[in-house]
Amino acid sequence: MRLDRIWLIVRAGSQAAQRQARRCADDLRDQGVAVVTATSGLASNPFPGLLATETELPDLALVLGGDGTVLGAARHLAPLDVPILSFNVGGHLGFLTHDRSLLRLADQDDNLWQRLRDDRFALERRMMLEARVIRAGSREPQAVGGADADADGDGPHLALNDLYFRPYLDEVSPTCLLELEIDGEVVDQYRGDGLIMATPTGSTGYAMAAGGPILHPGIEAIVVNPICPMSLSSRAVVVPPRSHLCVWPLGELSRRVKLWKDGAYATVLEPGDRCVVQRSPHPALMVILDQSPSYYRALTRKLHWAGSLTGAEHSHN
Numbered sequence: 001m002r003l004d005r006i007w008l009i010v011r012a013g014s015q016a017a018q019r020q021a022r023r024c025a026d027d028l029r030d031q032g033v034a035v036v037t038a039t040s041g042l043a044s045n046p047f048p049g050l051l052a053t054e055t056e057l058p059d060l061a062l063v064l065g066g067d068g069t070v071l072g073a074a075r076h077l078a079p080l081d082v083p084i085l086s087f088n089v090g091g092h093l094g095f096l097t098h099d100r101s102l103l104r105l106a107d108q109d110d111n112l113w114q115r116l117r118d119d120r121f122a123l124e125r126r127m128m129l130e131a132r133v134i135r136a137g138s139r140e141p142q143a144v145g146g147a148d149a150d151a152d153g154d155g156p157h158l159a160l161n162d163l164y165f166r167p168y169l170d171e172v173s174p175t176c177l178l179e180l181e182i183d184g185e186v187v188d189q190y191r192g193d194g195l196i197m198a199t200p201t202g203s204t205g206y207a208m209a210a211g212g213p214i215l216h217p218g219i220e221a222i223v224v225n226p227i228c229p230m231s232l233s234s235r236a237v238v239v240p241p242r243s244h245l246c247v248w249p250l251g252e253l254s255r256r257v258k259l260w261k262d263g264a265y266a267t268v269l270e271p272g273d274r275c276v277v278q279r280s281p282h283p284a285l286m287v288i289l290d291q292s293p294s295y296y297r298a299l300t301r302k303l304h305w306a307g308s309l310t311g312a313e314h315s316h317n
Contacts, residue, residue: 001083001116005034007050007058009073011065012041014090020103021064031113040069042264047076057082060116060287066091067161071262074160074284078128085116085287093302095204096160102289115289122288127199127220127241130280131157131259136272159261160284161202163277164227165247166194168256168268176257180224181246182239189250192229194257197222197245197277204299206263212236216295222279245277 038046088094
């Protein structure tokens with residue numbers, strides 16, 4: 001991998017991430033690498049500014065933060081084929097990130113930057129979802145550029161974890177009525193707190209909290225999971241990755257719903273509008289440093305699947 005230019009994306013509000021970012025930036029600049037540092041968070045989205053002002057795309061996006069920081073980077077950088085290397089600095093679970101201890105490699109003779117230059121890493125392609133809104137009276141979704149836009153609009157809205165629909169005004173009613181169509185066939189009408197559509201990556205997020213299944217990221221599929229449905233027959237389903245899903249808000253005009261992407265606001269749908277969801281043609285490119293990565297080990301560690309084991313000792317079976 002060439003390391004001529006790196007974008008260093010730092011979690012907003014984390015002093016630990018800021019300190020680590022300064023060390024990485026100084027080290028890289030000493031090696032002649034052009035480094036651009038930007039802060040990312042719920043209230044600060046650096047990517048529209050970076051894409052508008054930087055004349056060249058980076059060879060690598062180095063993300064220091066938690067899963068939320070990685071998700072924001074993936075939504076903007078996946079359509080541009082920019083690989084992402086992330087470390088859990090100031091984050092929480094860190095499902096998508098490397099342990100920050102691997103950053104110590106930057107201080108060793110066989111350091112992190114040389115490993116990247118020597119291509120001693122794996123590049124994992126993570127499936128993403130894409131949503132486009134077709135307004136009432138329109139036939140086709142509005143065509144917008146390939147990169148994800150955070151402004152209110154008809155799309156495309158990209159998500160690495162999930163897209164979900166929730167009631168617009170919680171103070172009026174906590175429920176909404178959504179009709180789901182898959183490949184042109186009406187499947188169900190969900191009355192409840194909303195509907196989640198998740199990737200395998202996102203199956204350990206909101207979808208899991210709502211009772212959905214966990215999918216290995218090597219499986220390409222879409223999880224469709226209702227949120228607190230008011231019917232015992234409404235269950236999570238897993239559909240093929242090429243499925244064409246369409247969600248229609250039903251009911252009175254006051255029954256608007258919000259579309260969220262990876263926990264970030266996307267847009268509002270009114271009854272009569274519909275949202276088309278399908279696999280994005282742009283996967284997220286994730287740099288993997290672990291020599292023998294194990295998804296199951298990550299699940300055990302992150303979700304504290306200890307069971308009756310003590311002292312991390314396994315049975316002798």
